[in-house]
Amino acid sequence: MKTANQPLLSLKGITKHFGSLTAVNGVDLDVCPGEIVVIIGPSGSGKSTLLRSVNFLEEIEEGTILFEGQEIGYVTSKHGRRHLDAPHKICALRSEIGMVFQHFNLFPHMTVLGNVMEGPLTVQKKSPEEAREIALDMLAKVGLSDKRDVYPATLSGGQKQRVAIARALAMRPKLMLFDEPTSALDPELIGEVFDTIRDLGKEGMTMIIVTHQMGFAKEMADRVIFMEKGSFVAQGTPEDFFANQMEHDRIKSFLNRIL
Amino acid sequence: MKFFNGRIAKRSILLFSCVLLFAASICFAKDYDQLFSDANDAMAQGDLPAAIKILKKVEFEKGDESGAFVRSRMQIARLQFALKDMDAASAAAKEVLAVYPDNSEALNFMASVQQEQKPRxxxxxxxxxxxxxxxxxxxxxxxxxxxxxxxxxxxxxxxxxxxxxxxxxxxxxxxxxxxxxxxxxxxxxxxxxxxxxxxxxxxxxxxxxxxxxxxxxxxxxxxxxxxxxxxxxxxxxxxxxxxxxxxxxxxxxxxxxxxxxxxxxxxxxxxxxxxxxxxxxxxxxxxxxxxxxxxxxxxxxxxxxxxxxxxxxxxxxxxxxxxxxxxxxxxxxxxxxxx
Missing domain, CATH: 1.10.3720.10 (MetI-like)
Known part of the structure; x- marks a missing residue:
C-alpha cells in the first residue's frame, strides 16, 4: 500500500529563470502512478517550462526532481556548482519519460513506421525486427497502421500528433508529458488526439498534460492545476476545481477568456 | 720557245675566259639585282601583279649559282598566295621543284598551299x-x-x-x-x-x-x-x-x-x-x-x-x-x- 502511494514523480521547489524573468517559481508537485495531472493557465505562466524541465530540455537552477523516489538529473561538482548529470544518464532518464510536443516534431525524412521505430532501434539498440514489431503495435494502438509507409508530410495534423504519441510510447515510458498536444490542430482534428490520450489514460498511463483545452481538465483529469506567473495558484479534482475554485478571480477571468 | 709560247697562250686563254665569266656573272647578277629591287618597289607600292611580272623575267640558268631563279619563283609563289591564286602559287613552286625536287622551301610551301585549299x-x-x-x-x-x-x-x-x-x-x-x-x-x-x-x-x-x-x-x-x-x-x-x-x-x-x-x-x-x-x-x-x-x-x-x-x-x-x-x-x- 505504501509503495503504491509513493509518487512516481516528485518535484520540489523547481525554479527556472530566463534572464530576469522568473518562469517557474519554486513549484512542488507529486504525481502518483496512473495519475493524470492537467495543468492549465495563461500563456507565459511557466507551465510548458515546468514540463520541459522534467525532461531536462530546460535546465533548472533550483529544486530537485525525484523519479521513483530517486533524485535525478543534477549533480553538484566539487566546487559546489550544480549542473546537469552526464549526457548518457540524462539520455537514459529521458527514455523513461515520453514527451509529445505542440508542433509534433516528427522526423520528416523517415516514414511513419521509421519515426516510431527510431527510439527502440537507435536508443534501445533493439534489432530491426523487434523495433518494427513494437512500432507496429504502437501504430495499431493509435489507429494508424495503414499509414505506416507514408512520410509525415502527407498526414493531417491529428494523424501527425498520433504518430508522435506512438513514437513516444514505443520507448515504453513510465510517464508521458504532453505539451499543449492539441494547440496546433484544427478544431475538427482535436477529437482524434483527445480520444487517443484518453485511451492511454484508461490503460493506466501516468500523464502530465499542459493544455488550453478544457476538455482534458473536465473529462480525463484526476487533478487540475491552475498555474500563473510561475506558481500554482489552485488545484483540485475536476469536480472540486470547476465547482469551487471558480470563485478565484484570476481563474474565472482566464476561463471566461478561453471558453 | 714554242712550248713556252703555247703555255703562255694556254694561260692567257684561261685567264681571259675567267675574266669573261666573271664579268658576265657580274653583269647578269647586276641585272637580276635590278629586277629584284624593281619588284620590291612594285610591292612597296602595293602593285603585286606588277612585281610578279618583273620577277618572271628572271630565267633559269644552268646551276643557278646565284639562286636568283629559286628566289624569284618562291617570291612569285608567296605573292600569288597573298593574292589567293593558289593554282599560280603552286605552279611557281612546282617550277622550283622541277629543277630541285627536294628544295625544302618549295616543299613546305606546297604543303601550306594544300592546307590552305582544305575547307576550314x-x-x-x-x-x-x-x-x-x-x-x-x-x-x-x-x-x-x-x-x-x-x-x-x-x-x-x-x-x-x-x-x-x-x-x-x-x-x-x-x-x-x-x-x-x-x-x-x-x-x-x-x-x-x-x-x-x-x-x-x-x-x-x-x-x-x-x-x-x-x-x-x-x-x-x-x-x-x-x-x-x-x-x-x-x-x-x-x-x-x-x-x-x-x-x-x-x-x-x-x-x-x-x-x-x-x-x-x-x-x-x-x-x-x-x-x-x-x-x-x-x-x-x-x-x-x-x-x-x-x-x-x-x-x-x-x-x-x-x-x-x-x-x-x-x-x-x-x-x-x-x-x-x-x-x-x-x-x-x-x-x-x-x-
Missing part, C-alpha cells in the same frame, strides 16, 4: 585530333583531382561545421580560425604557399599532394560554412524530439539532423563543386599537368587557338555532367517532401 572545318578537325590525346590526358588528371576533392571536402566540411557549432570554445574557435584563414586568402596563394613556400620550412610535397592539400583545405572551409548553415537551418524542435526519445547529441545529429540537411545542401554544394572543376585549373601553376596546363602547352607549341577552344569544350562537358548529376541527387534527397 577539316583543318579544325585535324587540329582537334592532333591536340585531343594530350588534352584528354590532362582532363583525366583534372577529373582525378575533382573526384578526390569531392570525396574529401564534404567530410572535412562536416567536421568543421560540427566543430563550429560545438559549445566547447577551443574547438569552435579553432574551426572559426580555419574558415577565416582559408576563405580569406586566394586559393592561388594557398597553393603557392604549400608548394613553393613550405619547402623553405623543410616540408616538401609532390605536386599532386600539394594540389590535393590546397584544394582540400580550401573547399573544406567553404563546405564547412555551408554545412553549418544547413544544420542550423533544421528547426530546433527536431533536436528536442530526438532528445526526448532518449537520443544522445551525436545520435540525434547522425540520425535526425544531418540527413535532413541533404536536400538543402545539394544546391550550394553542387555550386561549389562546379566552381571546383574550374578552380583545378589553378594547380597548373604548381607543376601539375591537368587540362588547363595541357591546353596551354599545345597553344604555346603550335600557337593554335583550337587547343584553347577544345579545353573550354571539355570543361563545359564536365560542368554540364555535374549539373545534371546534382539535379538528380537533389531530387532523390528530397523525395520525402514530394510524396
Amino acid at each position: 572545318y577539316k583543318v579544325f578537325i585535324e587540329d582537334c585530333l592532333r591536340f585531343l590525346p594530350q588534352l584528354l590526358k590532362g582532363a583525366v588528371m583534372t577529373i582525378t583531382l575533382v573526384v578526390c576533392i569531392i570525396l574529401i571536402s564534404p567530410l572535412g566540411g562536416l567536421l568543421i561545421a560540427l566543430g563550429r557549432i560545438s559549445t566547447f570554445k577551443p574547438v569552435s574557435g579553432l574551426c572559426w580560425f580555419f574558415i577565416w584563414l582559408f576563405r580569406g586568402t586566394p586559393l592561388l596563394l594557398q597553393l603557392f604557399f604549400i608548394y613553393y613556400g613550405l619547402p623553405s620550412l623543410g616540408i616538401t610535397f609532390k605536386p599532386f599532394t600539394a594540389a590535393i592539400l590546397g584544394l582540400g583545405l580550401n573547399y573544406s572551409a567553404y563546405l564547412g560554412e555551408i554545412i553549418r548553415g544547413g544544420i542550423q537551418s533544421i528547426e530546433h524542435g527536431q533536436m528536442e524530439a530526438a532528445k526526448a526519445i532518449g537520443m544522445s547529441y551525436w545520435q540525434a545529429m547522425r540520425r535526425v539532423i544531418i540527413p535532413q540537411t541533404y536536400k538543402r545542401l545539394m544546391p550550394p554544394i553542387g555550386n561549389e563543386f562546379i566552381a571546383l572543376i574550374k578552380d583545378t585549373a589553378l594547380v597548373s601553376t604548381i607543376a601539375m599537368v591537368e587540362l588547363m596546363r595541357s591546353a596551354d602547352q599545345m597553344f604555346n607549341a603550335y600557337f593554335n587557338v583550337t587547343a584553347l577552344i577544345l579545353a573550354a569544350l571539355i570543361y563545359l562537358l564536365f560542368t554540364t555532367i555535374f549539373t545534371f548529376i546534382f539535379e538528380k541527387i537533389e531530387i532523390r534527397a528530397g523525395i520525402y517532401e514530394n510524396r
